[in-house]
Amino acid sequence: MLFARRDFPMFSPFMSSSDRRKPYPFDVFEPQWQAYWARNATFRVANPGEPGFDAARPKYYVLDMFPYPSGAGLHVGHPEGYTATDIIGRFKRMNGYNVLHPMGWDSFGLPAEQYAIKTGQHPAITTAQNVARFKTQLQKIGFGYDWSREIATSKPAYYKWTQWIFLKLYNAWFNPATQKAEPISTYTGPDPDRVRLAYVSEAPVNWCPELGTVLANEEVIDGKSEVGGFPVERRPMRQWMLRITAFAQRLIDELEGLDWPQSIKLLQQNWIGRSEGAEVHFSLEGSDRKITVFTTRPDTLFGATYMVLAPEHHLVDEIAAEDQWPAIRDYRAKTARKSDLERTELAKEKSGVFTGAYALNPVNGEKVPIWIADYVLLGYGTGAIMAVPAHDERDLEFARKFELPIKLVVQAPSKTLEESRGFCDNGTAVNSGFLDGLPTPEAKARIGAWLEERGLGKRTVNFKLRDWLFSRQRYWGEPFPIVWENGQHRAISESELPLTSPELADFKPTGTPEPPLSKATEWVRYSATATRELNTMPQWAGSCWYYLRYCDPANADRFVSEEAERYWMGGGKPGSKPGGVDLYVGGTEHAVLHLLYARFWHKVLFDLGYVSTPEPFQRLVNQGLIMGEDGQKMSKSRGNVVNPDDVITDYGADALRLYEMFMGPLEQSKPWSMTGVEGVSRFLARVWRLVMQENQASEWEMGPLSAEAALDKAQQRVIHATIKKVGEDIEALSFNTAIAQMMVYVNTFTAVSPRPVAALRTLLIVLNPFAPHLTEELWARLGAKFGGFEGLVADQPWPEYDPALLVEDEVEIPIQVNGKVRDRIVVAKDADKAALEAAALASPKVREFTGGKTIRKIVVVPGKLVNIVAA
């Protein structure tokens, strides 16, 4: 290993005098170590079957949410999660794991394209520039990524497989009998196009005129686009959809086994929005048509006094009375014109129009009027409701406004019937015929059975989740591997992949629903009779499976080899954990977007036998937001954005890393503080000066060190307590307390001269995952003079601690009287109860407080405290 030393940075250029102001010469050695790691591919990890692969080691897959390479460059929020995973990755490496820790670029999609439009350059060029910039920035922080696995979703070699997965979706259906995705060939029904997981639908979609594209429900927030915050309106368009709703139940059920934050699980659960209830058929007066409604409260059927259809409901055309048509037409037009934003803003005031038609309540034959109102949504349930104004807030509001009858059918516990008006919880059925006297849950069961027996309805489950609108009218995205002929779509063959985007000088959105790809007249024509699909896939497509590609990024024959997938994703071992990425760190903003979409795709691939685990991400951790120094969210307009490059220039990469971790718990949001950065920078300088000192010529030279110095008990205790605590804290992702412990360590040995080399050695190892540059530099310098510093710190095994050295011979025990500390005594660490009790009672101060009182009880916790209860 010695011959390799020549290669080490410490032997290259000297510091110039202008560097003397730096607390330690990080600006010299940090870039040198980064170059060293890159040159030697230090963090490269071999796949099974490759040279250098060590099958004896366990695997650990630690993943970051890869960034959009936007024009703005990195901000300090990125390195927070990235530093956490880097520490874990380096730590696991030192503990003998094969660590997969990759990085790549989510380089397709709106942000990249908008930046390109803004700067007037082709997105391929701006994306390449942005990627180069992001990569430089990340490398300046010294992350131990295996850069040989770098991927970019916008590269044909990558998106070939995104398109390939789309074809798998297109050629699959969800078999309700098996509750699994299966090849479309197992479908025996009449029209396969009606059950494909990727299908075309003509439906009202979220159209954003400003962005010139449609958006998924998940991308619309408060009626505005998630990107840019532009208004979104509904308009019917022909679009590609993915049948994520088929997996709704499994997406809920299979959350259970995941080690995810409870809040994210709930967010997904609520977004999927399962609700149990019943469908009830109402027959129409004077017609043989039926209206089917969905309700979660079939037990209130006797209280249904009117019905409401969504304004767009197709039955309206058939049932509306002649004289009501003008009003209905008018109301429908008004509803259609409203954007989602207006519709939610006006949510307070109920509106609607009577259709002139009546339905018959199946339970008692009563005539109930049928209205239309925009508070009933076409897309949920059946687009029709039975209104029970007595026990539903919205129905009550509506009934009051339009003076519709209100019939009380549920009595609230310990209230009169009249007081039960507007009561929406569980109570007792009244005025409900054969349901009278039943508590709500039993009434629900009874009426459900009753309806089913008579064919008047059935118990059913509904989800809020909608199918995923999967096409975008953009240039910078994956083209669909689909062609159209005679109004019919069909897949192109896998051998034609990747289907690359056409070269386009003008790639801007057309401003109409016509996608920009329509401008590529040559490309569009597939054959004499067939044309290509013009839409592109959304941003999320590439990020739905990138974690799989990292396992085998250069594979030209398969999206990931079976062997690599099984090894890194870790499934298939009976009795083991469910498998998947071992640790995934990222922000909460993807709770119902990327994280839901990726789970969906993964399940499809799992069902079809392409991956070995049902879930992609075993353990998920959300890092908190980093706020500006003013406590506000960082934003350009507020001028409180911190650029990591500046921090590195002034304090170094190690200080940036350390501060990001020392700020507070990873999951919490917290404000940035430059004086805080200075604090950790001072700490790192103290570590530097444990080894180095400045001579008269202001040059750094080795300080007084001793290889022989014996460590006293207190020093040994600090060393071993630190090994223990830092190791445990890293596992628990409590990086801030790990750093605090290392500060204690450094404070202890700052006071010691000459410095015991053994203590320095251990410190460099435990500090290495946090401050890799500084520790490698000092390690190399110590290695030039002392033994035991061979190779890289990063390659050292994590030290073991000796529990025997952790315990003190004597401990100070607080003595409480009635729960208040009155004295402290020093006793042997293993003093037993009797000895402690005697010592406590002997204390003069204790006597002072117990004098004249009766001692009722003495609580003794050996090694902890004594509490005397006196009265």
Added chain:
RNA sequence: GCCGAUGUGGCGAAAUGGCAGACGCACCGGACUUAAAAUCCGUUGGGAUUCACCUCCCGUGCCGGUUCGAGUCCGGCCAUCGGCACCA
């Protein structure tokens, strides 16, 4: 409205039900220096009392409970932040 998270010094924060405030920032004092910066050492939750380094009282958003003992557990509120929001 519903769901979730969070409330501890001047600030970021620590505390298996067992000495509240580790560690860092800031502040103040001391050493070194012609001086400053840097560095090193030390004080710092609030209040009362004292010549004092002694001693006492109060203190983890608020109210109550469990316990020998509560920042931590239980019940009820309040505030801030985040998500969902006419989902029948």
